[in-house]
Structure formats: structure tokens, C-alpha cells
Amino acid sequence: MTHASRAYWFDDNRANWDDRAAVHEASGYGIAELLASPEAITAEIALDRDRLGELNGREVIHLQCHLGLDTISLARMGAARVVGLDLSGESLRRARAIAERARANIDFVEANVYDARAAVTGDFDVLYTSIGVLCWLPDVAGWARVIASLLKPGGRLVFRDDHPVFQAIGDDLSNGLVLREPYFQAVEPSTWEDDTSYVGPVGDAPAIIHTRSHQWNHSVAEIITALLDAGLVIDEVTETRYSAWRRWPDAMEPCPEGFRFIDKAMRNCLPLQLAVVAHRPTPS
Ligand SMILES: C[S@@+](CC[C@H](N)C(=O)[O-])C[C@H]1O[C@@H](n2cnc3c(N)ncnc32)[C@H](O)[C@@H]1O
Numbered sequence: 001m002t003h004a005s006r007a008y009w010f011d012d013n014r015a016n017w018d019d020r021a022a023v024h025e026a027s028g029y030g031i032a033e034l035l036a037s038p039e040a041i042t043a044e045i046a047l048d049r050d051r052l053g054e055l056n057g058r059e060v061i062h063l064q065c066h067l068g069l070d071t072i073s074l075a076r077m078g079a080a081r082v083v084g085l086d087l088s089g090e091s092l093r094r095a096r097a098i099a100e101r102a103r104a105n106i107d108f109v110e111a112n113v114y115d116a117r118a119a120v121t122g123d124f125d126v127l128y129t130s131i132g133v134l135c136w137l138p139d140v141a142g143w144a145r146v147i148a149s150l151l152k153p154g155g156r157l158v159f160r161d162d163h164p165v166f167q168a169i170g171d172d173l174s175n176g177l178v179l180r181e182p183y184f185q186a187v188e189p190s191t192w193e194d195d196t197s198y199v200g201p202v203g204d205a206p207a208i209i210h211t212r213s214h215q216w217n218h219s220v221a222e223i224i225t226a227l228l229d230a231g232l233v234i235d236e237v238t239e240t241r242y243s244a245w246r247r248w249p250d251a252m253e254p255c256p257e258g259f260r261f262i263d264k265a266m267r268n269c270l271p272l273q274l275a276v277v278a279h280r281p282t283p284s
Pocket residue numbers: 010013014017064065066067068085086087088091111112113114130131132133136137
């Protein structure tokens with residue numbers, strides 16, 4: 001199945017994300033905090049700072065950049081060229097305006113991840129993509145090939161996302177941790193109808209009209225194998241006890257890295273995020 005034949009799913013997702021962009025900006029989304037100081041960076045980029053390494057003078061691409069806050073943070077870490085890419089034109093319209101206010105020089109490109117190689121010129125030292133990204137992509141092998149094609153020899157991928165087991169658990173925890181969604185990649189997506197977003201209700205934000213979205217899960221082995229098959233070398237695989245968001249509000253509490261289970265025993269039951277660092281080898 002080519003990604004063109006998945007256009008129906010991508011069209012729904014784009015419309016949904018275009019609507020969410022306005023809601024997210026109205027919710028705050030950490031924009032004021034980022035604009036408050038030219039040195040500020042997002043919590044997510046701060047968490048990945050060691051994985052990203054020295055960015056001074058580097059060429060960096062951020063896939064699925066949404067409102068561009070992590071992208072601005074990458075620019076603030078000294079990168080010489082920063083590209084942010086996303087499917088949602090409305091997200092990018094807002095990202096450009098926020099980046100202008102932050103005086104960050106970023107090239108925002110509207111494209112599907114699967115078209116990124118054709119949409120962007122040049123190769124990159126670092127490719128960053130994190131938190132809420134792989135679930136929107138039906139084909140993890142195709143994703144990994146795009147990543148490899150965008151990296152210079154020696155260039156690095158820094159990926160951190162909701163863990164695929166965390167994604168397979170249902171929203172209702174009243175019967176404990178119960179698997180309700182696929183763990184392995186499937187052709188058919190899980191389709192949702194939802195007029196809210198993960199930021200919760202936002203007083204005077206426009207309504208989400210395009211409520212339908214489609215998501216896929218990808219197992220840990222599918223992700224690692226896809227990156228290896230694309231020719232990358234894996235440098236780090238980490239599973240965390242913290243999440244970027246409060247998926248189960250009654251069972252989770254804030255922690256320095258985001259949110260974790262209140263129940264200490266539960267913290268050892270379920271990985272909440274998966275981080276992978278990999279690089280494209282230099283030819284010998
Ligand atoms: C949860 S956000 C991730 C960004 C970041 N972690 C954040 O919270 O701002 C997901 C982004 O993926 C984008 N997206 C979804 N499917 C995509 C695709 N096939 N190609 C490019 N971007 C896509 C959406 O438009 C959205 O901006």
C-alpha cells in the first residue's frame with residue numbers, strides 16, 4: 001500500500017490537526033514561557049539535550065513540528081539551519097508567527113513525512129521527532145527510510161514518543177491496565193471521533209469541527225527493525241517511567257520529567273515512553 005492510497009486517512013488527520021492548532025495555541029501550550037526569554041527552551045528539548053548533543057553550527061530537521069516550539073528550541077541551541085516539517089498548514093501558519101516573535105530563523109515546510117525527502121533540500125546532521133508522532137504514521141518501515149534519506153553520513157536521529165504498550169492500554173483504568181488497542185502495526189487504523197484534544201477544554205477556542213482521526217501503533221521490534229533495515233546504527237534504546245502527558249488524570253501525578261503513576265508499584269508495570277537514538281554510518 002503506497003502512502004498516496006492512504007490519502008483519505010491523511011486528509012482526515014490534516015483537517016483534525018488544522019482544527020487542533022487553534023485550540024492548542026489558545027490553551028497556552030508553553031508559548032508565553034518560550035517567548036519570555038531568548039534562552040528558554042521547551043521541557044521536551046531540555047529532556048533530550050544530552051541525546052541531541054552539540055547543535056552549534058549543525059543542520060537540524062524537526063519532523064511533525066506542530067506549533068514549532070521544540071523547533072524554536074533547537075534553533076536556540078545554536079543550530080545553523082533548522083527546518084520544521086508538518087502536514088498541517090494551520091499549525092505551520094501559527095508556528096511561523098510564533099517563530100517570528102521569538103526571532104528564530106526557521107524554514108517551516110508543509111508536507112507529509114512520507115514526502116519529506118522530496119520537499120526539503122539538503123541533508124541533516126540531526127533529525128528530531130518526538131511525542132505524539134509515530135501514531136499518525138501507518139508504515140514504520142517507510143518512516144525509517146525517510147529518516148535515513150534525510151541524514152548526512154554520521155547524522156543522528158533522536159526519537160522519543162509514547163511507548164507502544166502505553167498506547168495499547170485503554171483510557172479506562174477501572175479494571176487495571178487492560179490492552180484495548182493493537183500493539184502491532186496493522187493496515188487498518190484505529191479511528192476516533194473526538195471534538196476535544198489532549199490539552200482539555202479551552203474556554204474561548206474555536207470548536208474542533210473535523211473530529212475524525214486515524215492512528216496506528218508500532219511495536220518496539222517493528223520500530224527498531226525498521227531503523228536497522230533502513231541502514232541506521234542504533235546507539236540508545238530507553239523505556240521511561242514518565243510520560244509527557246497526564247493520560248490517566250486520577251492515577252498520575254506531576255514529576256520532574258512530566259507525569260508518572262502515583263502508585264509506586266504501577267511505575268514498574270508499564271513503560272510510558274520509548275526513546276531511540278540512531279545514526280547513519282559513514283561509508284568506510
Ligand atoms: C502531537 S503533535 C507532535 C508535535 C509536538 N510533540 C507537540 O506536542 O507540539 C503531532 C503532529 O504531527 C503532525 N502530523 C500528523 N500526521 C503527519 C504526517 N503524515 N506527516 C507530517 N506531519 C504529520 C500533525 O499535524 C501534528 O502537528
